[in-house]
Amino acid sequence: MASMATVSCCRRPLGFTEYFFALTTELNIPYSLAYTWQLESKSPLSVDLIHQAAALLQETMPLLRLCVVKEMDGKYFFELKDTVTVPLEVSNETDWRKEQDEMMKVVYNLKTGPLWKMRFLPTVCRESALGDTRKEGNPYTYAVIFGIDHVLTDGFTNMSICRQFLKILNGLIDGGQPDKTPHTKIDPSLVDLMPQSEKAFGWMDYVVVGKFIWNTMFSKPKPNIFAVRYPLVDTYPSHTFSISTDGLSKEETKLLRKMCKLQQTTVNGAFTAAASTATAWMIYGRNKPQGDIQENTVAVEQTVNMRRFCETEEGKNALGVLFLSTLIPVTLSPSNDNPKSLWDAARSTSSQMHTIFENGDLLKQLRLANYFVQKMKAKDLRSNMKISAEQRCFAISNMGDCSGILSGTGDHVQVTDVARSANLLEGQSVVHFVHSLQGRLRYNLSYNARRFTQEEANRYASWTLELLRSLISNIDGTAV
CATH class of the missing domain: 3.30.559.10 (Chloramphenicol acetyltransferase-like domain)
Known part of the structure; x- marks a missing residue:
């Protein structure tokens, strides 16, 4: 070569x-x-x-x-x-x-x-x-x-x-x-591109640091119910595999965007709601009576492109690792499979994300993450990763519409589709990868082979899409 x-x-x-x-x-x-x-x-x-x-x-x-x-x-x-x-x-x-x-x-x-x-x-x-x-x-x-x-x-x-x-x-x-x-x-790097006014530690930051150290020393966090239902199988190899789906068609994507606007939420909120109910089905079963089930609130990891907070064009277009993951609480209930419940859940997620953006919570998280990670040693990393993975139910990486960034590249060759996947960190369960391209919502699922079989992962991805498609209707269930 x-x-x-x-x-x-x-x-x-x-x-x-x-x-x-x-x-x-x-x-x-x-x-x-x-x-x-x-x-x-x-x-x-x-x-x-x-x-x-x-x-x-x-x-x-x-x-x-x-x-x-x-x-x-x-x-x-x-x-x-x-x-x-x-x-x-x-x-x-x-x-x-x-x-x-x-x-x-x-x-x-x-x-x-x-x-x-x-x-x-x-x-x-x-x-x-x-x-x-x-x-x-x-x-x-x-x-x-x-x-x-x-x-x-x-x-x-x-x-x-x-x-x-x-x-x-x-x-x-x-x-x-x-x-x-x-x-x-x-x-x-990400920290160097953030607004200067957001880099200095305040007294509240030190309070959070103190609480974290206290909890690390004296409390043992419980694993989320998804990790309990699908525990790591040590006899299986530690491999990540990906489920590639057809996503939504152009017409379905257009209708979903229309409904999200009418329901005053976002596509990311709608997808989170669908994935949450699909997760509940994976845990409890799809047709189990609600009376036998106790609802659970879990932490869902949402990936955020931090370039949105950069003040310069250099920062907004910088290349490298410029994202941050934030945790959003969602309720898992298998009976939240009707359009009204799903839309309520979608609005809850989009509202929480909006509040996090508006209040500057992500910039605060950035300061704290920079403080903790820079002090982390390799010997402590593995145990910290296991604890973190057990606490996070699932992750969503939503890049939004990618059509603009891939347009205007020439007339001879074009990209018609992109599939994304990642080798999961130790203990991590699943990551849902979502983006739009050429008017179509694309969806792939990366899953931990020590937690799920291919059949289970296929079912999970299929249920997530089924629930997302169920939102392409009015509240009364009629087609838009």
Whole structure:
């Protein structure tokens, strides 16, 4: 494979989120991300063309040339590599889902890099050459599996990488001369991009720190009911797998957005309500009488893109790990499966999220997380992760509408679908991945194979979509 030209070296300290993911990788608990980009092209794409695009992608995005250096004093830094090979592989696999699951298992070497990998599945191209039934004028379809260590990126950044790859690929097909100027800028960490007024610790922050230390020393938190119902099975391998669904159609997505507006809530609120009731069905059973069940309030993890709080354009468009997870209490009840109950739950979630945004609670959480994580040692991390995973019922990563960020990249090749997944941290149960693309709501579920069978995970994802579709109606159940 090709190698890159030498560039000037630069470095910066890891932010607290990056430091956390570096520690997990050191403990052999990698948090690897895997994205599948479904490509449609007007002409066949060769392996050489994909390799050239991948090499240029690496040259134009310094993020992809970073490694992690640990100094003698224990501090961690990102360092830009002088020379990096292009980590492109070609796969003969015809099922991209298998490749995506395999990509989640990759453990990256923080010291040497590269901390990302790409697999190209050109099977359709070869089949076309053999004279398949592809009609003239129909696009050629391919899959690219993009994997990366979470220490480098979040969802917004990964979509930005996809956009850059498309721009480069379309530019090469157009015959233009690619810009080979080496780029060496590394964006600041999350904490450095936040408003200066929000960085200073106040007396209330110290009160929260004291309470946390007290609870850590003298109280033992109980696991949530989902973790109790589906305990970790130590005899099973610690693997994460992904359930890929069809999501919602364009018409269904349009109706859901319309109903959310009428019900004064958000798509994220509606999805959280559907996932919560599906979780209750998984715990209690779908048809169990409500009188036999005690409702439970659990913590649901919501991922927030913190760029919304940046005051500069540099911050709003910065690449790297710029997200924060916050916990929202939701009630689990299998009888909350009617539109009225689901909409009530959706409004509750969206209202809580709105309050968190307006009150600056996330910036406070950011200060506290920065304080705690920076003081964390590798030996304490594993036990803290287990406790944290037991307390969180499930997680939702909702990126909203991604159509804008992937638009305007060229006329020859486009991405028609994106599937997202992540290798779960130790003990974590499930993560629901949601986003919209080209007018369709897309949904994937990453699940812990030590807690769920594939059949159970399929049922869970199917029930979540079924409940979400039930909201595409009026309160009385009639179609919109």
